[in-house]
Amino acid sequence: MTGYLVRRLLATIPVLGLVAVFVFLLLQMTPGDPAVVIAGDYATTQQVEAIRQQLGLDRPMLEQLMAWLGRLAQGDLGVSIFSRLPVTNLIAQRIEPTLVLTLFTVVLSIAFALPLGVLAAYRAGSWVDRAVMGFAVLGFSTPVFVVGFLLVYVFALGLEWFPTQGYVPLAEGLFGSLRSLTLPAITLALLYAALLARVTRASMLEVLAEDYVRTAHAKGLAPQPVLVGHALKNAAVPIVTVVGVGIAALLGGVVVTETVFNIPGLGRLTADAIMRRDYPVVQGLILLFAGVYVVINLLVDLSYMLFDPRIRL
Amino acid sequence: MRRTKSLKLLAATAIAALLLQTGIAAAQSNVLRIRPFGDLKGIDPVTNSDYMARNHGYMIYDTLFAMDDKLQIKPQMLEKYETSADGLTWTFTLRDGLAFHDKQPVTSADVVASLKRWGQRDGLGQQLFANTASLEAVDAKTTRLVLKQKWGLVLDAMGKPSSGVPFIMPERIAKIPATESLTDPVGSGPFIMKKDEWVPGSKVVYVKNPDYKSRGDAASGLAGAKQANVDRVEWLYMPDAQTALNALQAGEIDIFEEVPPDMLTLLSKNRKVKVAPQDSLGVQVVFRMNSIQPPFNNPKIREAIRYMVDQNVFMRAYVDIPALYKDCPSFYMCSSPYYTDAGWVKQDLAKARQLVKESGYDGTPVVVLHGTEAGITNTFSSVAEQLMRDIGLKVDSQAMDWGTLTARRTSKKPTSEGGWSLFISAPTGADMMDPLGHLGLRSNCDSSWFGWPCDEQIEKMRTEFAVTPDLAKRQEIAKALQLRANEVVPYVPLGQLHLVRGVSTSLTDIPKAAIPVYWNIKKTN
Numbered sequence: 001m002t003g004y005l006v007r008r009l010l011a012t013i014p015v016l017g018l019v020a021v022f023v024f025l026l027l028q029m030t031p032g033d034p035a036v037v038i039a040g041d042y043a044t045t046q047q048v049e050a051i052r053q054q055l056g057l058d059r060p061m062l063e064q065l066m067a068w069l070g071r072l073a074q075g076d077l078g079v080s081i082f083s084r085l086p087v088t089n090l091i092a093q094r095i096e097p098t099l100v101l102t103l104f105t106v107v108l109s110i111a112f113a114l115p116l117g118v119l120a121a122y123r124a125g126s127w128v129d130r131a132v133m134g135f136a137v138l139g140f141s142t143p144v145f146v147v148g149f150l151l152v153y154v155f156a157l158g159l160e161w162f163p164t165q166g167y168v169p170l171a172e173g174l175f176g177s178l179r180s181l182t183l184p185a186i187t188l189a190l191l192y193a194a195l196l197a198r199v200t201r202a203s204m205l206e207v208l209a210e211d212y213v214r215t216a217h218a219k220g221l222a223p224q225p226v227l228v229g230h231a232l233k234n235a236a237v238p239i240v241t242v243v244g245v246g247i248a249a250l251l252g253g254v255v256v257t258e259t260v261f262n263i264p265g266l267g268r269l270t271a272d273a274i275m276r277r278d279y280p281v282v283q284g285l286i287l288l289f290a291g292v293y294v295v296i297n298l299l300v301d302l303s304y305m306l307f308d309p310r311i312r313l
Numbered sequence: 314m315r316r317t318k319s320l321k322l323l324a325a326t327a328i329a330a331l332l333l334q335t336g337i338a339a340a341q342s343n344v345l346r347i348r349p350f351g352d353l354k355g356i357d358p359v360t361n362s363d364y365m366a367r368n369h370g371y372m373i374y375d376t377l378f379a380m381d382d383k384l385q386i387k388p389q390m391l392e393k394y395e396t397s398a399d400g401l402t403w404t405f406t407l408r409d410g411l412a413f414h415d416k417q418p419v420t421s422a423d424v425v426a427s428l429k430r431w432g433q434r435d436g437l438g439q440q441l442f443a444n445t446a447s448l449e450a451v452d453a454k455t456t457r458l459v460l461k462q463k464w465g466l467v468l469d470a471m472g473k474p475s476s477g478v479p480f481i482m483p484e485r486i487a488k489i490p491a492t493e494s495l496t497d498p499v500g501s502g503p504f505i506m507k508k509d510e511w512v513p514g515s516k517v518v519y520v521k522n523p524d525y526k527s528r529g530d531a532a533s534g535l536a537g538a539k540q541a542n543v544d545r546v547e548w549l550y551m552p553d554a555q556t557a558l559n560a561l562q563a564g565e566i567d568i569f570e571e572v573p574p575d576m577l578t579l580l581s582k583n584r585k586v587k588v589a590p591q592d593s594l595g596v597q598v599v600f601r602m603n604s605i606q607p608p609f610n611n612p613k614i615r616e617a618i619r620y621m622v623d624q625n626v627f628m629r630a631y632v633d634i635p636a637l638y639k640d641c642p643s644f645y646m647c648s649s650p651y652y653t654d655a656g657w658v659k660q661d662l663a664k665a666r667q668l669v670k671e672s673g674y675d676g677t678p679v680v681v682l683h684g685t686e687a688g689i690t691n692t693f694s695s696v697a698e699q700l701m702r703d704i705g706l707k708v709d710s711q712a713m714d715w716g717t718l719t720a721r722r723t724s725k726k727p728t729s730e731g732g733w734s735l736f737i738s739a740p741t742g743a744d745m746m747d748p749l750g751h752l753g754l755r756s757n758c759d760s761s762w763f764g765w766p767c768d769e770q771i772e773k774m775r776t777e778f779a780v781t782p783d784l785a786k787r788q789e790i791a792k793a794l795q796l797r798a799n800e801v802v803p804y805v806p807l808g809q810l811h812l813v814r815g816v817s818t819s820l821t822d823i824p825k826a827a828i829p830v831y832w833n834i835k836k837t838n
Contacts, residue, residue, distance in 0.1 A: 036722075165560050272514040272552075
C-alpha cells in the first residue's frame with residue numbers, strides 16, 4: 001500500500017513535467033501577444049516592441065522555456081505579465097470560491113442523484129424510471145447559461161431570495177457564502193446530478209440482477225436494506241469514479257457558470273489569462289489542474305478498496 | 314422567571330440583529346459599487362495605454378492641470394503658473410498641503426521625476442521634452458520648465474485628459490524606468506488603492522483619502538473640487554453584460570458602464586435606475602486601413618472608401634436611439650474647437666465603384682480583422698464588409714477575439730502572410746480632438762498608429778500646429794490638415810457614439826467629464 005502510494009506520487013513528477021513543456025509550447029504557438037494587450041488599444045508598434053523586450057518575449061523560445069523550467073524547479077511560478085502579482089497569489093485568491101462551489105455542487109448532486117438513480121433502477125421500466133431519465137436528459141441538454149439566467153430571473157430578481165451575482169467569502173460568514181453560491185451550485189448540480197443519476201441507475205441495474213441480491217430478497221430482507229446495504233455498496237465503484245472525475249472537472253473551472261454568476265474562481269482566471277496571453281498564469285493553472293487530476297484519480301483508486309474489499313492495490 | 318429571561322434574550326437578539334442590519338445598510342450607503350467597462354490589467358498608467366489604467370490613474374493620482382467641462386486647461390495641483398514674456402520659461406507653483414498617500418508631502422522633485430517618466434512614453438510628452446532645454450525643481454514647491462524654442466502646447470500636454478495622462482507620483486516611484494511597470498500604487502489623489510484587496514479580473518478596491526486637499530473652486534469636468542464623498546469605491550468587473558444588468562436592477566451595483574444599446578429598453582423600465590452618458594465627449598469609430606499593404610496601399614482605393622461611407626448607416630446598425638449617435642463630418646470630434654467639415658464628401662456608391670475600377674484593383678482580398686467580442690467592432694465590421702463588397706472589393710472577413718486582433722494588427726506583412734487590411738476601433742473622443750494628439754491622423758510612418766500612414770505634409774502641419782499659440786491660426790492649420798487627410802485618407806471616421814452607463818437613482822453629483830471619474834458622487838439610501 002505504502003509502496004503503491006509512493007510510486008503513484010513519484011509518477012506525478014514526469015506527468016507534470018510533460019504537461020508543463022506541452023503547455024508552454026502550445027501557448028507559444030497560439031496567436032496573440034501579451035505585449036500588445038499590455039500596451040493597450042492605442043499604442044504604437046514601437047511601444048509594443050519596447051514592452052516585448054522588457055518582458056523577454058523577444059528572446060528565443062528555448063531560452064524562455066529553460067528560464068521558466070529553471071524557476072519552476074525552485075517552486076517559483078513567476079509573476080503575472082499584467083498585474084505583476086505572483087502567480088501563486090493569483091491562484092490562491094481564486095481557490096476558495098471554486099472549492100466551496102465544487103463541494104456545494106457535489107453535495108447537492110449526490111444528495112439528489114443517488115436516491116433518484118437507485119429509485120429508477122428499483123422501479124426500472126415504470127413511470128418513475130422514465131421520469132428520472134427524462135430529468136437526466138433535460139439536465140444534460142439544457143445549457144448552463146440558460147439554467148443560470150432562469151434561476152436568476154426567478155429567485156434573485158423575482159423573489160429576491162438570493163443575490164444575482166458575486167461571491168461572499170467564508171470569512172464573512174458561512175450562511176452568506178452559501179447563499180451567494182446557491183444558484184450557481186444548483187445550476188451546476190442540475191448537469192452533474194443528471195450524469196450521476198444515469199450512472200447510478202445503470203450500475204444498480206447490473207447489481208440488482210446478481211444472485212446475491214436475489215438471495216437477500218429470498219431471505220426476506222426488506223427492500224431498503226437490500227438496495228442500500230447490498231446493491232448500492234457493490235454498485236459504488238463506477239459511481240465513485242464519476243464523482244471523482246466530476247470533482248476534478250469542477251475544480252478545473254466552470255467558466256460559463258462563474259461568468260454568469262460573476263464568481264471569481266479558477267475558471268474565470270483561466271479564461272482571462274488565456275484571452276490576455278498571460279503565459280505565466282496559464283502555465284501555473286494548467287500545472288495545478290494536472291496535479292488535481294492526478295491526486296483525485298489516486299484518491300478514487302484508493303476509495304475502491306473501501307467499497308470492494310476484493311480490490312488490492 | 315425562566316420565561317422572562319428567555320424573552321429578554323430574544324428581545325436583545327432582535328435589537329442586536331436590527332442594529333447589525335442598520336449598520337450594514339449604513340456601511341453600504343458609503344460604498345460605491347461600479348461595474349467598469351473593462352478589467353484593470355495593470356496599475357501603471359504610464360507604461361500602459363489601456364483606458365482602464367488611465368481611469369485607475371484618476372482615482373489615485375492628481376495632475377498639475379486638468380480639463381474643465383468647457384475643454385479649457387485649468388490648474389489642478391497648482392496654486393499658480395507663470396510664463397515669461399518670451400514664452401520660453403514656465404514656472405509652476407504647487408498648492409500648500411498636498412501629500413501622497415504615504416503622508417509624504419508632494420514636492421517639485423516629485424513633479425520633475427513624474428513628468429520625465431511620462432515624457433519618455435507619451436507622444437505629446439516626447440514632443441514637449443524634445444523642445445525642453447531644462448526642467449528643474451527650484452524649491453520644494455516651485456518647478457521651472459525652460460523651452461528651447463516657443464512651443465504652443467505646454468498646457469495641452471500637461472493637461473492632457475486621456476491616454477498618457479501626466480499623473481504626479483512620488484519621486485522614488487517615478488524614478489523607475491519607463492520600460493518597467495510600477496507595482497506601488499501610491500499617489501496623492503482622492504482615493505487610495507487597497508492593493509491587498511485587488512483581485513485581478515474581478516475586483517479593485519479604493520478607499521477615501523482622508524488627507525486629500527481639494528481645490529476650493531467648483532467642480533468642472535476633470536478640474537476643480539474633488540471630494541471623495543463615499544468611504545469606499547469597488548470596481549467589480551463582470552465580463553458578462555447580462556450579469557451586470559441583473560446586478561444593477563437588483564441594486565447590487567450602483568453604476569454599470571458601457572451598457573449595450575439593446576439593453577437600454579430594459580433599463581428604462583426600472584424606476585430605480587437611470588441612464589447617463591459615460592463621458593462628455595463620446596467615442597469616434599474609426600475605419601483603419603493598412604496603408605502599407607495591398608489593396609489599401611493604393612490611394613485611389615482609400616479614396617473609394619471615403620465615398621462608400623455613410624456614417625448614419627453604420628451607426629444605426631449599432632444603435633437606434635438618435636441621442637446616442639451623431640454624424641460628424643470631420644476627422645475631429647464635433648465638440649473640438651478644431652472641428653471643420655472642410656472637404657467632406659457624401660456617400661456616393663457609384664463614384665466609389667468607379668474609383669475602385671480606376672484604381673487597377675487586382676482582386677487582392679481586403680482582410681478584415683473582425684473582432685467579435687466588442688459590440689461596436691463587430692457591428693461596424695459587418696456593415697463595412699457588405700459595403701466593400703457592394704463597391705467591388707473582395708472581402709476576407711476573419712472573425713477573432715480581441716486579443717488575437719490586437720496581436721495580428723501589429724503585423725506589417727502582406728495579407729497572404731498573416732497581415733491585414735482593416736480593423737474597426739473606437740478611441741475615446743479625448744484622443745481625437747486636435748491634430749497633434751490625434752491618434753488616427755498621425756502620419757509619421759512607422760511611429761504612427763497601426764496602419765502606418767506616411768505623409769510629409771500632414772506631419773509638417775502637425776509640427777506647425779505645435780508651435781502656433783494663436784487659436785485662430787491653429788484652426789486654420791487643422792482645417793488645412795483635414796483637407797490633406799481627405800486626399801491621402803489615413804483612416805475614415807464612421808461617426809460619433811455616446812457610450813452610456815446605467816446609474817442607480819440613489820446617486821447624485823456625478824461628474825460630467827471627458828473621462829469617467831468617481832469623485833464628488835454622493836450616495837443616499
